[in-house]
Amino acid sequence: MAERPRSAIVAGNGVVGLSVAIALQQRGVATTIVAPDADWRGASWGNAGHIAVEQVAPLASRATLRSLPARLFSRGGALALPSRDVATWLPFGLNLLRASAPDRFEAGKTALSALLATAMPAWRRLLDTAGRGDLLREDGHIVVWETPDSAARGRAAWGDSDIGTASLHDLTADELAAVAARVSVSLAGGVRFSGSGQIADPAALGEALAAIFARLGGRRRSGRAAMLTPTESGARVTLDGGGALDADVAVVAAGAASAPLLTPLGHHVPLIAERGYHLEAAPADWPRGLPPVVFEDRSMILTRFSGALRAASFVEFSTAGRAPDPRKWARLQGHLDALGIAFVEAPRPWMGARPTLPDYLPAIGRSHRHGAIAYGFGHQHLGLTLAATTGELLASYLTDGKSHIDLSPYDVARFGR
Structure with a gap:
């Protein structure tokens, strides 16, 4: 684009799509979101609600590869490689293997660190704009272990890790007791992170972002983006139900459904649907003031939201359209039963797809x-x-031709073509 765009179409209304659309609208770009009329129940809603600024080390690493056998679902772990989807996850795995080379890992960590350092301030600005600063809790999070051996190994691993802008300390006796009082197993130790945070209510977050976008004058078109076509003056988005929209720029922010929009334009996008599962219900006894708690031995995180307690886990390399695997929910329920965590109603199951590239960096x-x-x-x-922060960076780049961090590490062209 030779000129500053006056209009934009954003394909996708997840948390990234909404953030991009809001940032563009704030900069005077008349923006339309194209998305189906459906409940906000994708990965933007179903995640653990954790603002994970400590995760600066990409999962594409030699350490991750060494740990894979012990993490397999068949051995009690959280990693699932369904045999029916081998044609999907095997090519992705080979790309991940290449991305795990030491030099690429270090470059990826540098790139991810730069993004994560901007995450929390960007959330403060966005939620202040929406008048919902209460949705951001900056109370950190807790990691606990159930055996002396896992506590020693886990504490050593986190102590040796680069955790970016976050910090951690060993749980005090009172902090450990506060968690131990809620479970029926013994806890051998734990750490508390500072600098991380959580969203208090994912559904309320979606409503708040949609409301501020509308208040800023943004528009919405019901439908699913089926095709992008460059035009002489910009881009055209064709909808799956018929009809099309034209704008100076079109932004693909459709999560796990993004690759089919870019592939016909000549881009190689090795995106996989990395599926996660959760169970959620109103808890019988879990205080609202307790930050997210990671039970690392079980690869499970518990997050107290405004109206419910959510248990989330699993990395399932599959395709977005596959039926959920009920064994994952059964495993989660087994963990909850073993921990003695009760609900006042039957927990509601959810499964959704995280959009993941093999080097575990985003495309921006x-x-x-x-x-x-x-x-x-x-x-x-x-x-x-x-x-x-993705919304701020991309909107700045598109309107001013620059951003306050270098976006070249996130260029989708890094995968070829």
């Missing part, structure tokens, strides 16, 4: 093939964490 930028096509997707486990 503009197409080098078609300047009127931009994108923001592939945030893996960090979609909620990085949504607000």
Whole structure:
């Protein structure tokens, strides 16, 4: 694009899409969101609500590869590689193997650190704009272990890790007792992180972001973006139900559904649907003031939201359209039963797809093939964490031609073509 865009279309209304649309509208770009009329129940809603600024080390690493056998679902772990989807996850795994080379891992950590350092301030600005600063809780999070051996190994691992802008300390006796009082197993130790946070209510977050977008004058078109076409003056978005919209720029922010929009334009996008599961209900006894608690031995995180307690886990490399695997919910329920965590009603199950690229970095930028096509997707486990800053960075880049951090590491062209 040679000129500052006056109009934009954002394909997707998840937390990233909404953040991008709001940031563009704030900069005077008349923006339309294209998304189906459906409840906000994708990965933007179903995650653990954790603002994970401590996760600066990409999961594409030699350490992750070494740990894979012990993490397999068949061995009690949280990693599922369904045999029916081998044609999907095997090519992704080979790309992940290449991305795990030490030099690429270090470059990825540098790039991810730069993004994560901007995450919390961006959320403060966005939620202050929405008048919902109460939705951001900056109380950190807790990690606990159930055996002396796992506590020693886990504490050593976190002590040796780069955790970016976060910090941690060993749980005091009172802090450990506060968690231990809520479970029926013994806890051997734990740490508390500072600098991280959580969203108090994911559904309320979606409503707040949609409301501020509308208040700023943003528009919405019901439908699913089926095709992007460059035009002489910008880009055209064709909807699956018929009809099309034209704008100076079109932004792909459709999460796990983003690749089919860019592939026909000549981009190679090795995106996988990394599926997660949760159970949620009103708890019988879990205080609202307790920050998210990671039971690391079980690869499970418990988050207290305004009206419910959510238990989330699993990394299932699959396709977005596959039926959920009920064994995952059964495993989660087994963990909850073992911990003695009760609900006042039957927990509600959920499954959703995280959009993940093999180097575990997001794709943020503009197409080098078609300047009127931009994108923001592939945030893996960090979609909620990085949504607000992605919106600011991409909107600044599209309107001013620059951003306050270098976006080149997130260019989708890094995968070829």
